[in-house]
Amino acid sequence: MRLEDPVTIGGLTIPNRLYRAPLLECAGNGEDAVDRLVSELEPAAEAGAGLVCQGATVVRGEGGCAAPGMTRVHDPAFVSRLSRLTDRIHDHGSTIAIQLEHGGLRSMETWHAGYREANPDVQQLAVSRPPWPLRLLDRVGFLSYDPRVMTTEEVYDLAADFGRAAGHAVDAGYDAVHLAGANMGVVQQFLSPFYNRRDDEFGDGVRFLEVVHDEIRAAAGDVPLLTKVPAETAAPPFVRRRLSEADAVDVCRRLAERGFDALVPVVGSVFWDMSIVRGAYPERAWRDDRFRAGYADAFGGRLRAKLVALGNRVESLAYDFDPAWNAGLCAAIRDAVDVPVLAEGGIRDRGQIDSLLGSDCDMVGRARPFYAEPRLPARLLDAGADTRAACRSCNNCTVPQVTGADGVCRTPDVLDAVGRLRKAGAYDREERS
Numbered sequence: 001m002r003l004e005d006p007v008t009i010g011g012l013t014i015p016n017r018l019y020r021a022p023l024l025e026c027a028g029n030g031e032d033a034v035d036r037l038v039s040e041l042e043p044a045a046e047a048g049a050g051l052v053c054q055g056a057t058v059v060r061g062e063g064g065c066a067a068p069g070m071t072r073v074h075d076p077a078f079v080s081r082l083s084r085l086t087d088r089i090h091d092h093g094s095t096i097a098i099q100l101e102h103g104g105l106r107s108m109e110t111w112h113a114g115y116r117e118a119n120p121d122v123q124q125l126a127v128s129r130p131p132w133p134l135r136l137l138d139r140v141g142f143l144s145y146d147p148r149v150m151t152t153e154e155v156y157d158l159a160a161d162f163g164r165a166a167g168h169a170v171d172a173g174y175d176a177v178h179l180a181g182a183n184m185g186v187v188q189q190f191l192s193p194f195y196n197r198r199d200d201e202f203g204d205g206v207r208f209l210e211v212v213h214d215e216i217r218a219a220a221g222d223v224p225l226l227t228k229v230p231a232e233t234a235a236p237p238f239v240r241r242r243l244s245e246a247d248a249v250d251v252c253r254r255l256a257e258r259g260f261d262a263l264v265p266v267v268g269s270v271f272w273d274m275s276i277v278r279g280a281y282p283e284r285a286w287r288d289d290r291f292r293a294g295y296a297d298a299f300g301g302r303l304r305a306k307l308v309a310l311g312n313r314v315e316s317l318a319y320d321f322d323p324a325w326n327a328g329l330c331a332a333i334r335d336a337v338d339v340p341v342l343a344e345g346g347i348r349d350r351g352q353i354d355s356l357l358g359s360d361c362d363m364v365g366r367a368r369p370f371y372a373e374p375r376l377p378a379r380l381l382d383a384g385a386d387t388r389a390a391c392r393s394c395n396n397c398t399v400p401q402v403t404g405a406d407g408v409c410r411t412p413d414v415l416d417a418v419g420r421l422r423k424a425g426a427y428d429r430e431e432r433s
């Protein structure tokens with residue numbers, strides 16, 4: 001199995017096994033939203049990525065955004081404008097998946113002080129009453145909860161919103177639907193015993209994904225459907241109720257049986273921490289004067305922002321970079337299901353990709369490396385084993401996004417190295433079509 005070989009997901013033939021993993025584009029819903037998405041995503045397709053996964057988009061018109069500037073996809077008139085994006089991706093012989101999301105307890109109305117002040121009435125949708133560590137953070141003022149635990153009927157309504165958004169997306173030319181299942185959003189909150197203490201049918205968190213599956217099939221037909229699936233094995237030791245690796249394997253088995261067409265296993269924590277973006281403490285980003293006011297607005301003052309930075313430093317010790325950190329989980333799941341398994345997370349060199357494909361996974365994705373090198377596939381496809389991504393996993397691109405800043409590489413020597421590669425023609429590539 002080679003990176004350059006085609007692969008089929010639910011009837012969709014993808015020209016090769018390299019994908020751009022979902023990364024927030026922060027393109028919003030304004031007049032320039034489609035242009036911004038095109039300029040962010042087209043280079044990956046033009047340079048040869050088999051599949052481009054758009055970053056998470058929110059299925060409702062109010063609440064549920066995990067970060068500033070996320071694009072909402074509840075409105076068919078807006079989503080139909082995205083056909084300009086899907087056409088551009090298809091012009092290069094590539095394919096595109098939309099990722100659907102609702103933040104639930106991880107929404108901005110929980111953590112972003114400025115947003116809360118501007119939207120005092122927005123409540124968080126909750127699977128159950130927030131667990132005690134989050135209630136504690138609420139009490140000391142770091143988070144602010146005003147949760148509304150969904151009734152059974154409201155859970156069905158939310159699942160129907162995922163279905164409707166998928167229907168609009170397929171009408172706009174998207175080739176696949178991807179669920180944001182492992183970034184501590186509402187899907188993970190259903191799956192996780194840390195969050196889910198319901199006593200109705202949705203106490204079994206997989207049931208939510210089953211109903212979402214059925215809603216998507218009803219609204220969007222047999223569109224290829226994939227989801228991230230978490231194993232919460234990176235959670236701090238005091239978190240006793242969490243999704244183990246064995247649980248994640250079982251979840252995946254059930255999802256494949258239900259009709260999900262591909263799975264993306266991700267090791268993470270129960271909190272929105274650095275466990276899903278392992279790497280260094282983003283020293284430069286925290287010190288950058290251009291973002292200081294934005295950090296203070298997001299975290300409720302300069303002192304609070306400093307404390308969050310300190311917490312970020314501690315996290316980076318626990319979640320230091322670990323090459324291909326999801327590979328073991330992917331291999332265990334690949335043994336248990338008969339649908340393609342996609343691996344991402346810390347995959348940086350071509351030799352590593354070649355050894356993962358066919359044993360641990362069926363496709364390989366990269367996320368942050370696409371911020372550093374938007375035309376990365378041109379350098380990676382048909383390349384030698386020592387070809388390495390320029391990205392150093394320093395995370396300077398991640399923190400400024402809390403202020404609404406664009407998702408771009410922000411480390412000068414990495415950008416210089418990319419500039420030199422560009423001058424040397426490393427990103428030139430003949431179009432396939």
Ligand SMILES: Cc1cc2nc3c(=O)[nH]c(=O)nc-3n(C[C@H](O)[C@H](O)[C@H](O)COP(=O)(O)O)c2cc1C
Binds near residue numbers: 366398
């Ligand atoms: C800034 C940023 C935004 C991200 N946004 C999303 C997202 O919208 N949806 C998602 O499922 N994962 C998201 N991720 C996680 C990535 O898809 C990926 O799993 C993670 O970055 C690890 O891959 P990497 O080491 O190649 O960066 C994001 C990661 C980063 C750094």
Ligand code: SF4
Binds near residue numbers: 390391395
């Ligand atoms: S700032 Fe650049 S080098 Fe650092 S993680 Fe982000 S993309 Fe990679």
